[in-house]
Amino acid sequence: MSESSKAARNRQLALHGFTEFAAGNIDVLRTLLHEDFIEHSPENPSGREAFIAFIAEAPVARARLDLKRVIADDDHVVMHYHMATDDDPRGIAVVDIWRMIDGQIVEHWDVVQPVPEAAQIPYGMF
Template identity: 70%
Template sequence: MTDSTDSRAEHNRRLVVHGFTEFAAGNTEILRTLLREDFIEHSPGNPSGRDAFIEFISNAPVANARLELRRVVADDDHVVVHYRMTTPEDERGTAVVDIWRLVGDRIVEHWDVVQPVPADEQIPNGMF
């Protein structure tokens, strides 16, 4: 990789981690500065478009959940975050992998994989 590719990946990683940290602290408005207006959502049931997505996600369980970031992987224009989402009603939680594609300083696309965290005896090597 070239230095410019490495620095773009690191720049994108910092943008997404900052946004994740702000969102996890309850600041859903951070998404207005991160998502492009024509944002494309690939998750079933979630709307595309910045404003529609923000309205949807602000009212979704994730907006009030505890988010524990476990790892971040970044390449040229994609950033992948792996985290645990828990609520008082579900302390075992959910494992989530979000994939964000960026152009410039904006997120333009999102995919995710979501899986309930099973009981410890079902995952002897750990989920995270």
């Protein structure tokens, strides 16, 4: 498989998973995450089952997720999105970095930033 087709396949798998998760289907993570999934975010557990149990109770599972961009390069897929709730309409800007092997996510990193008042970001967050 060429590098560009691998990136395209990983992009499509991650995009499908994101779309399903954003629609409320947490079970999509059972096929998308590798059993030995490694999580690099502080206080978030590694391992597929532990991570799914954690994320099912996390605010992201009940938030509106508005995907802004997807970038894929070889084994890595980067997703930039806006996460908001009724209680926090400004929400949070999130960048997830996924490393994928053989159609499953094996590692995850993220960067999370609260969206400030519009006057503080004249060019926008997204």
